[in-house]
Amino acid sequence: MTYSRVTEKDVAALTDIVTAERVIYPATVHYDHDQFKQVRSLPDVAVQPQTNEEVAAILRYANEHLIPVTVRGNATGLMGANVPIEHGIDIDMIKMNKVLDYDPDDLTLTVQNGFRIRDINEFLADKPFTYIPAPAMKWATIGGNASTNAGGMRAVKYGTTREHIRGITAVMVDGTIQHFGSKTVKNSSGYDLKDVIIGSEGTLAVITELILRLIPRPTINLDVLVPFVDVKKAISVVPKILRAGLVPTGLEFFSRETVEYWESYAHQPFMDHTGGGYLLITFDGHDGTVVQRDLDRAMQIARDNGALAPVLMGDEAHRVAVWETRNQLLTAIQQTTTAIDEVDIVVPISQIPKVLDKVAELQAKEKVSMPNFGHAGDGNLHIYMRKDDYSDEEFAAKVDRIIRQLYATAKALGGEMSGEHGIGFAREPYFEAYYGKDKVRILQLVKDAFDPNHILNPHKIFPSVGANKQENRPLTLD
Structure with missing residues (x-):
């Protein structure tokens, strides 16, 4: 796929949509990374919509002109999912940060994509209800949490983000605005496209509004x-x-x-x-x-x-x-070394000790410090690799070997590649080796149906268009 770069004409068109003060051109380095900063790529332009209609107009224009689009929240992701690999337009959701509806009768709170977890907690602080998922990054946006189906530290009892979203408003790549799900508790009405979009890391549609499930605050x-x-x-x-x-x-x-x-x-x-x-x-x-x-x-x-x-x-x-x-x-781990990388595999709870044995083995073999912690109640481990004094080249080679071994271990134990941080760009090269060509082919069909021109967040999760920009795509994990 050959994408178009943004021109002055495109910037003028985007300015007509969102006004000049909400167009950042050329885009600044603020937009070229996530929290890990392991992958950097600068968009041509960043825009800050405030309404569904503005998002729709941006996507309609981008789709017509084959300009790639990446969505950004507060950049707390770790796998490069929000990094605009093909440049293009970065949709910055930070100004879509309003409460749209608080409904204690139906136990829901409807907010825009850019509302932060911290904002939700503050809004509900004096109310008898709470939004229960508890990701560690309280400054993350709820839209970002939905895009990766963030887990958090209460998943063992209450489940992940997906279980606490009743409905979403999503803008499709052709600019149509769709509502999936609702305030209802049950829904057995055909394909649940809400749950297809949640966790899709911005590759299928742009989530703009979310109906959140509330529960009575535990006393x-x-x-x-x-x-x-x-x-x-x-x-x-x-x-x-x-x-x-x-x-x-x-x-x-x-x-x-x-x-x-x-x-x-x-x-x-x-x-x-x-x-x-x-x-x-x-x-x-x-x-x-x-x-x-x-x-x-x-x-x-x-x-x-x-x-x-x-x-x-x-x-x-x-x-x-x-x-x-x-x-x-x-x-703490990030601030006490020169750089880090991470794997957040999830395995059946009883298999966690076998993963820890593998971590100890790899730590000794590769001579890389690998601190780890995680959610013992749901089998999700966060395993970090500290760069310390290794060169970029040495560290990259060690990380690749470690990742392959940890993924091979997780797969053998009946686990998954990620429990909550997603695949993004950083782990896309390993996806096909882990899940196989048949599963990738099914996902490609889903991608084609939602985004025929593949302009939404290219090169994320699984190989879908042309040659990926990462080298050393593993054919196997061992």
Whole structure:
């Protein structure tokens, strides 16, 4: 596919759509990266729409002139999904940031794409309802979360972003505005195109509005930090807790090594130094007796299986501090080295120890520091590779070898490539080797149906048009 570059004539046309103050031309370096900054590519122009109709006009124009389009939120992604590989037009959703409808009778909140998770929390702070998904990046936009089907730390009990979106408004590539889903709880009316678009990373349509499911805010939240001699011992307790019929709100794991990176970043000690590995367990609900009973049962299981002295989070300041530490682990790892890369594979919960064994093996073999943490309750691991003093070339080669091995391990264990960060551009070269040509062919047919000219976010998720710009596409994972 040969795409058109943006010309002065195109800029004038876009200016007529959104006004001059919302057109950034030439685009600045603000638009050429995501949080990792591993992949950089500058759009020709960035535009900031405020309405569905403006988005529709931009897409209609781009489609007619074969100009590639990439959508951007707050750039908290890690896999290059928002990076405009073919340049073109960057649709910056930051000004589509309004609450459109708060409906406590139907337990919904309707917002625009650019509304941040932090904004949602603030809007609902004085209300009896909450939007429950809890991704660590609170400044991420809800549209970005929907585009990658973000998971977060409450997925074990409440599910991922997809389960909490009742409906979306999406602008199709030809400029038509479509509504998929609604405020209703049920929908068994044909293909669920809402769920096809959620998680599609901007390759099928542009989400502009979202109807979010709200739940009554839990009035009881109990947390406990449980140290173990090592991470594998901690992880081994998780299936036992779940098998007992307990459903924690969150079940996080991290290692002492990872905590030390946080201590270096935060310039303060962590609240516990007894463990080599930790579980952070939380239960919530509306009946204090029931919530306390479930937590006590989980703690007894942990003690029976090697837990050291737990740190109860009865004090709100302690509770906030430990969750802030958990939320800052990625930032800490990133800020204490020259660069990082990441794999966020997801495997059946019982298979997490086998992945950790593979991480230890690769860390020793490649001599790359690989701190990791993740969601023990849903099998999603965040495994990082620190560049430290390696050259760009050395690090890239090591990362490629490590990624292939981790994906091969995940596939053998019945897992998936990504639990919540998506595939984007950075992991697209591995997709076909992981899932096979038959699955890719089906996805290509879906892409063709939604975006015949393939102008929406080219070179993302799976090979779809021409030669990808990345080299070393693996034919196999081992």
